Amino acid sequence: MTTSISTGPGRALIAVYGLFSLAAGSRAAVQILTKFDEAPLAYSLSALAAVVYIALTVALWRGARTFALVGLVIELAGVLIIGTLSLLDPAAFPDETVWSVYGKGYVFIPLVLPVIGLFWVLRRRR
Amino acid sequence: MSAIGASETAAGAIATPYAVRDRALDRLTCRPRRHRAGAPRKVDRPPLGIALAPMNTVVSTIVIVASLLLMLASLIVAIRNRPMGMVLLVGFAVLEVAILVQAGFVIAAVAGGEGPDEKVTLFGYVAGQVVIPPAGVFLALAERSRWGSAILVVAGFAIAVMTGRLLQIWQGGA
Numbered sequence: 001m002t003t004s005i006s007t008g009p010g011r012a013l014i015a016v017y018g019l020f021s022l023a024a025g026s027r028a029a030v031q032i033l034t035k036f037d038e039a040p041l042a043y044s045l046s047a048l049a050a051v052v053y054i055a056l057t058v059a060l061w062r063g064a065r066t067f068a069l070v071g072l073v074i075e076l077a078g079v080l081i082i083g084t085l086s087l088l089d090p091a092a093f094p095d096e097t098v099w100s101v102y103g104k105g106y107v108f109i110p111l112v113l114p115v116i117g118l119f120w121v122l123r124r125r126r
Numbered sequence: 127m128s129a130i131g132a133s134e135t136a137a138g139a140i141a142t143p144y145a146v147r148d149r150a151l152d153r154l155t156c157r158p159r160r161h162r163a164g165a166p167r168k169v170d171r172p173p174l175g176i177a178l179a180p181m182n183t184v185v186s187t188i189v190i191v192a193s194l195l196l197m198l199a200s201l202i203v204a205i206r207n208r209p210m211g212m213v214l215l216v217g218f219a220v221l222e223v224a225i226l227v228q229a230g231f232v233i234a235a236v237a238g239g240e241g242p243d244e245k246v247t248l249f250g251y252v253a254g255q256v257v258i259p260p261a262g263v264f265l266a267l268a269e270r271s272r273w274g275s276a277i278l279v280v281a282g283f284a285i286a287v288m289t290g291r292l293l294q295i296w297q298g299g300a
Contacts, residue, residue: 011269015262015277019284022257026250034246 005121006063013120016113017057023106024050024098031095039094045082046097049110052078053098056117068121076114079103083111182231182296189224189289196221197282204275210266214278221285222259228289229256232296242295251292258284 006014028046036043052075059068083102086093096105103110196217203214229252235241242248262281266274 007269008271009273009276011265012273012276012280015265015280018261019258019280022254026254030246030250 004063005065005068006060010060010120013117014057014060016109017053017060017117020098020106020110020113021050021053021057024053027098042093042095042097042100045078045099049078049082049098060117065121068117072114072117072121075110076118079110079114182228182235183293185224185228185231186289186293189221189228190286192217192221192224193282193285193289197279197286200275200278200282204272204279207272208275209270209272210263210274210278214266214275215263218259218263218278218281221282222256225255225259225285228252232292242298244295248292248295251288251295255285255288255292258288 004010024046028043028050031039031043031046052071056068056071056075058064059071079099079102082097082099086097086100093100098106098110102108196214199217200210200214203209203211232241232248232252236245236248258281262278265277268274269277
């Protein structure tokens, strides 16, 4: 139990991921339910981000290390890829997603969060 | 009454007998004078939402200030390496009450025909705000260390940001 990733700083991480699940999840739900036709790609990616955040919240909560690691890698890749795409091809992203411009709308927390998460989960492996 | 009227007449150059009488009446009723005697009285009142809209901003300001103060207090507690104490617990309970009052004003104003077109987003923010303090306190009770207090820093910050966004959404469509 001493090596659990779900206590101590991990619990604060759960809180942040829970918050982002709420933010990304409700944003994606509103976008997809009310105006999916306007920007299908951006809104699908919004939904993907929401799923990743929810999965990571659950993984950290349950202390599922491998699951959390996979989720964190997907999250980091998602922020970097979608952040770059949104800069290279703004036309494909007429509306904001959580990961647009590396999470600029969320004071770049989406970019920092997976790094902190990876650091935490890997550190606790020892 | 006549004494007040006389002094008003002496001071005001444009005072007419009607104005003098109305002003004297206003002193008695302590109400701002809206209608000249004899002028047709307007019967249509603004809808409830317009009357409540300024109040909504006042409550939101209180929520933002309270959440920022609680964020600061939680940060100090976390830095001092303490778990959440009674002060923070009560503080977040008070914040929750303020958020519920704000939610009541938003619902009342929308029911009165006010508010932006993006009602879904608006209520999404209201619902999210209502959930965050209890969830944060629940986690902080489970985590009896400085990291429990750190959770409350996140919760306080989130409430402040979300209330700011709520005001933006509100004013954007009002």
